[in-house]
Amino acid sequence: xxxxxxxxxxxxFCAATAFRSALSIVxxxxxxxxxxxxxxxxxxxxxxxxxGIYELRFALRGTKLWGAYLxxxxxxxxxxxSGKVVxxxxxxxxxxxxNVEYFLNEISDLEVKEPTLVALGTxxxxxxxxxxxxxxxxxxxxxxxxxxxxxxxxxxxxxxxxKYL
Numbered sequence: 001x002x003x004x005x006x007x008x009x010x011x012x013f014c015a016a017t018a019f020r021s022a023l024s025i026v027x028x029x030x031x032x033x034x035x036x037x038x039x040x041x042x043x044x045x046x047x048x049x050x051x052g053i054y055e056l057r058f059a060l061r062g063t064k065l066w067g068a069y070l071x072x073x074x075x076x077x078x079x080x081x082s083g084k085v086v087x088x089x090x091x092x093x094x095x096x097x098x099n100v101e102y103f104l105n106e107i108s109d110l111e112v113k114e115p116t117l118v119a120l121g122t123x124x125x126x127x128x129x130x131x132x133x134x135x136x137x138x139x140x141x142x143x144x145x146x147x148x149x150x151x152x153x154x155x156x157x158x159x160x161x162x163k164y165l
Contacts, residue, residue: 056120056144059157064165065118071106073124074099082123089127100131116165120144139164 060066074096079085089096107115117136119125121143128138141160144153 053144055150055153058150059144059154063157063161065157065161068118069106069110069112071103073103073119073127075102082121086123086126096127097131100127104132121146 060068074085074089077085077088079088115136117128117132117138119128119138119140122140124143125138125140128136132138139160141157142153146153148156
């Protein structure tokens with residue numbers, strides 16, 4: 001949920017792709033292994049649990065980042081392995097620039113003055129720094145799929161918020 005008063009925009013790296021991959025995996029498992037559990041509610045619970053979105057929600061709740069706008073910096077690129085996306089962007093710098101332009105249009109549509117960009121993960125942070133460090137304050141938190149327990153991830157987010165926001 002985006003609050004217009006929020007001044008934080010949290011770009012991530014192909015989150016929609018990760019979500020679709022999690023949906024595909026969970027759907028496949030449920031339809032083949034235990035089809036009687038195949039219901040929208042159960043699938044959604046499993047996706048939230050195993051995609052990392054739950055950890056992100058847990059980590060952001062009650063912080064300055066709660067209610068921030070979450071979006072992908074790279075749109076419509078169906079690749080869940082971030083290293084392959086990074087390699088593709090190195091070989092196709094125009095694709096990166098085009099996606100940065102889309103992102104700038106999103107920021108404009110939000111009508112937020114001087115937002116802070118909170119990059120989720122190193123690849124996103126690198127893209128933002130390469131293209132937007134002269135226009136926006138950019139800080140980095142670990143991506144929510146980084147494997148650690150939700151309490152440690154929340155501690156990390158709170159530490160970054162205290163230090164930079």
